[in-house]
Amino acid sequence: MTTPTLPARLVAGCGYLGHRVAASWHGQGYETHAITRSIDRAAAFRAEGLHPVQLDLADPKSDSLPEADVVLWAVGFDRDAGIPRERVWLDGLQWLTEHLSVAPRRFIYVSSTSVYGEGDRELVDESTATNPVTEGGLCCVKAEHLLRELCAKRHPETQVVVLRLAGIYGPDRLLRRVTDLQQQNPLPGDPDHWLNLIHVDDAVRMVNFAANAATVPDVINVVNQHTLTRQQYYTALAELVSAPPPVFQPANEVDATDQQRRRSRGGNKRVASAFREQFDVGFEFDNVATGLRDAVMRTSAPS
Template sequence: MKKLIFGCGYLGSRVADAWLAKGEQVLAVTRSSARAKELAGRGIQPIVGDITKSLDLSDANGVNTVLFAVGLDRSSGKKIRDVYVDGLRNALDRLPDSVTRFIYISSTGVYAQTDGEWVDEDSPCKPQREGGRACLAAEELLRSHAIRGRSIILRLAGIYGSGRLPKLQDVIAGKPIDSPANGYLNLIHADDAVSAVLSAEQLTDPPERLLVSDGRPVLRGEFYDELARLSQARVPRFVTSQDSPTTRPRASTDKRISNKRMRERLGITLKYPSYREGLSALVTPS
């Protein structure tokens, strides 16, 4: 079968590897000629193009599954809404009729609950940050498109894994963490996120959206204490400067993401059911 990826980055490249391992043909859209060569070297057929502009997807004829996992390249100078919303519109306008499943990677950033309450797929969305607003606008665009019955929105919690452990070097170096210690982190290991994508692809009657999380929210202080313990570093200090560009948005939201519906609909068993299993597999003493 033939697969197409928009956004072959941290998650997309791992899904591509999983498809390749199953003998699937994988295509990926990229703006960069250098990145195109890298993808080709991995067995992925590159399509060079900018999703914020007109795209030539003639090579994608016959594609049955599309993964849209686009992130913002801040060095591109583009606005996040142009990439997330207009980029999605350009992709949808040029999809071949052969597509039977469109998987859109969104974010739990569409929620803005502040009191630590549990959030599920039916909870109200009132995003406060630009990224969350762009994701929600893209979701609304997808729901209004003719492909909606063949699509599924996966709202991912914070994804972590090999090469992606935020603030690990700060913890090892003993630097203070510029975030509140008592806010909840909602996480999903990259391997489990890939499993969720592959399972969503196989659904015969997909729900409109699913939350993808390990379902084990952890207080930020506990997470970084464990990271420090595994790294044999000092217990981290937390600072919460109200003028910090990172503290403000993190202090303004506090929620716990439920994965009940994900487990029911996708039927997957998480390889890393909480941050403890995930961190212990990733971190070696410094």
């Protein structure tokens, strides 16, 4: 008996999350196309069984894209590239949407919980109005609206699913250099402020759910159920790497740059998901202590 061919999928943004999703889709048997501007990464993707699409979303030269039943946009912002955020996150998104050769069944857009603003320890979920205060949060809201408008006009049969991700952590990404803890370098930020997090493997699980499930909400907050404070997070991490307890910089010594970084990480709100009450995606690392242990064990080199 001939095995039925699964529909193709397209990933724009093959970074920390997108590359893992592409590998997962390939492993499930989907023909997976991955956009990259790098010749070397294109070759690496091809060796992994992916179908590279060499394209710079900040300056696209191609006229068309491969057909795809599901499109994932997981494009990050490269500060070192010297390209304005809007040029990729808005102009690049518009170009990609307008150049899809067929209407996908679903277009999954990876957004951020920074769209909810800073907060003052309040609880927010998908029903909370957006109120971004950072450049990234503002751009995410604009991109969410832009994508919905474009698909409504060009691809009305496409469901746009917005995944608002909390801070991603996992192997080789522990939010802070372990050496800072080992050397007791003071950490900026209020130790009692909330950290909203999601392990990268659970983020992949949510993307797979959004791609595969028969029914999916239009907006989903992707976040661990058990929010913890910065003090709790760094204390757990210090214990795992046999470092002294974390030391935090006094509030009066935190400069404007550090304050801006805190704002960009989401301020001091607790993010939840009403969606989690309706469906069980099966997160493995809702307990951040367990997720941290996994991340430390799988980190390839001291960070």
